[in-house]
Amino acid sequence: MRSIILLSLFFAFACKRSDVLPPSPVLPVPNQHQVEWQEKELFAFVHFTVNTFTGKEWGYGDENPDIFDPVYFNPDQWAKVLKDAGFKGAILTAKHHDGFCLWPSQFASHSVKNISWMGGKGDVVAGLKDACAKHGLEFGIYLSPWDRNRADYASSAYIEYYKNQLNELISSYGPIFEIWFDGANGGDGYYGGAREMRKIDDQVYYNWPQTFKIVRSYNPKTIIRGDARSASDSRWCGNEEGYIGETNWNMVTPDSLIALGKDKKRLEVLNSGDERGNVWMPAEVDVSIRPGWFYHESEDSLVKTPDELFDIYLNSIGRGSPLLLNVAPDKRGLIPEPDVQSLLLWKKKIGDAFANNLTIGAKVTVDSYRGKSNQFAAVNLTDGNKETYWATDDNIISSSIELEFEKPQQVQYVLIQENIKLGQRVKSFTIEVLQNGQWEQVANATTIGYKRIIRINPVETEKVKINITGAKACPVISNIEIY
Ligand code: FUL
DSSP states (O other): OHHHHHHHHHHHHHHHHHTOOOOOOOSSOOOHHHHHHHHHOEEEEEOOSTHHHHOOSSOOSOOOGGGOOOTTOOHHHHHHHHHHTTOOEEEEEEEOTTOOBSSOOTTOSSBGGGSSGGGGTOOHHHHHHHHHHHHTOEEEEEEOSOOSSOTTTTSHHHHHHHHHHHHHHHHHHOOOSEEEOOSOOOEEEOGGGTOEEEOOOHHHHSOHHHHHHHHHHHOTTOEEEOOGGGOOSBEEOSOSSSOOOSSOOSEEOHHHHHHHTTOTHHHHHHHHOOTTOSEEOOEEEEEESSSSSSOOGGGGGGOOOHHHHHHHHHHTGGGTOOEEEEEOOOTTSSOOHHHHHHHHHHHHHHHHHTSOOTTTTOEEEESOOGGGOGGGSGGGGSSSOTTOOEEOOTTOOOEEEEEEEEEEEEEEEEEEEEOGGGOOOEEEEEEEEEETTEEEEEEEEOOOTTOEEEEEEEEEEEEEEEEEEEESSSOEEEEEEEO
16 A cells, blocks of 8 residues: 555656746747757858959959969869868858859859850859769858949849849759858949949848848748848858857847947947847858958968967857858869868867867766756756756756766866757856865856857866856756866
8 A cells, every 4th residue: 555655656746747847938049940050060151253363352343254264173172171171061152242153144244154264164153062962061152242343233223133143043053051141232343344433222222131032932941141130040240350259149139230320339239149139140250261251372371270260169169150161262273282281180179179078977966957857957968969958947047067077187178058949048157167175266158059168278177067147047058068
């Protein structure tokens, strides 16, 4: 009898525990495509056009297209290098501001089809798309809205042309994982010989919501990196130097950005996001491996070193934003050797730094967990399963996670991930390590988001403690790694 009572008590208890509801999402939350994109972390930008041959960064639009002559053009080499260096996709400048089209567009004469290179049969877009497919990379497109070549730029005829090109590219070279609508717009240019200054109101002229519809009609999964005022899927990070804010919210409020106009506060908001933002729009960190976006021989000695790239990695992916690192094929049509070297050594550096995850086999304890349900217990933090997570009760924000190793270990990096499907929550946290029996604070940081990697001065310790000190709602943490 006694055992029956005990058994039913046990079942009642077990049932109650599994009845605990997960935390409600904190809005806004990402859509599934944004989550998958953010999880891929590393993409390559590929800037290549007539500028590669003129030494310019912004072609004026009057370039003789015949200068485009990459005799050893080999997109297979580009894709192989990128794959070997850990990239998940590549975005090509199908057309930059100079207006030269790297594919044989039926709507343009200023394109690869009318030059001597490959007898007018060359197609850079197809070349890279096929090479990406071969090497298991996704393919994306940059199509400059600004066109300094076209006589009709700034009139409605150009918008027609631009949309035709967009349709043509997506239908012929899709599926596209990401499309890049650049913010650089209007200014002086060749414009079919007019050689003048043309200014447009980009918000009105391009009618972004309508342009975005074209992209979505082909593939709702395509990530639109566009103007943050126009409900894109991803925003510019506010600089081209390779860092996102130490505080990095994935949300913004497009209306507040419109209100800011050209105020420099806009760049700060793009860089840090907005804790109270009403749209999920993660930043993407775009930066070049060289000072310029295009290849210039004079910059051969200025390729970023593996160490510099590693800092960029920590300041982008390590702050929860995908990194879009630019490589620039040279005049031969190959990614230059110094760049290849640097990329591969960088990949190795990342691999070495994050080789031995000390949380595997470590004892993990928390001061509380949601409804005392196993579904939200500490073990979920280190189980290597991104779908499981630790969470606290709704009224508990301040909370601690302690990790204990079997023996003292050298610690330099602490990696933490929120389950962003339930919204970004954590506003502040600290990290402590046990030193001579005393807890010593080694980091005091703000947001976590999809991923946060904190680098500390290497220290030997057997225990690490993470204290969540501020959050929008109960913390929901899916993963902790220590290296
Ligand atoms: C900028 C452009 O003006 C640069 O040339 C480059 O393409 C960069 C990625 O975006 O706005």
